[in-house]
Amino acid sequence: GAVVSQHPSRVICKSGTSVKIECRSLDFQATTMFWYRQFPKQSLMLMATSNEGSKATYEQGVEKDKFLINHASLTLSTLTVTSAHPEDSSFYICSARRQSTYEQYFGPGTRLTVT
């Protein structure tokens, strides 16, 4: 299957700082990428849809000024958690939609801990 990478895999930051997470599709182009967060033993919650060359679409209840998304190229989307707080601690997962097959491939996730 196709490969999607995320970096970093783990990050610990202090409250009030910003953290950037990268999502890359390594062997296919993705005009659309998605960002999710997942709490322990719970399902994935879609946060936003990232479209290359246009503004991201955020799900209801997700603060767009707090979770900044940039889809700079057909293989890269970034999520920046601004002014992070302990309640932002979570597992963040991205996915990339392969245009030719509609299959969505997920990155390995980023564990964010805000102290």
Place this chain on the structure above:
Amino acid sequence: SQQGEEDPQALSIQEGENATMNCSYKTSINNLQWYRQNSGRGLVHLILIRSNEREKHSGRLRVTLDTSKKSSSLLITASRAADTASYFCAPEADRGSTLGRLYFGRGTQLTVWP
């Protein structure tokens, strides 16, 4: 709800047995995808079945789709201990601004005992 809902929530079987997981959804779909997730890890794509397909096979996996009943099933044959994981179905909506979005349920936790 647009999300897929898996049934059962938990399934425990012996190695060699078959495991069947069901999924129901409520929206009109473009396709439906199945994933597995090991604890604390990312999701692994298993199979995609399009809305105009009824059955699809991949190795020990067999997926069915009944769009009239808005349901799908995943069958894992001759299960192995390594199949132990959570399994999620994710219907992809086919309408307008929601195109491409996957909606995940809580998944089925499969445990395969050696």
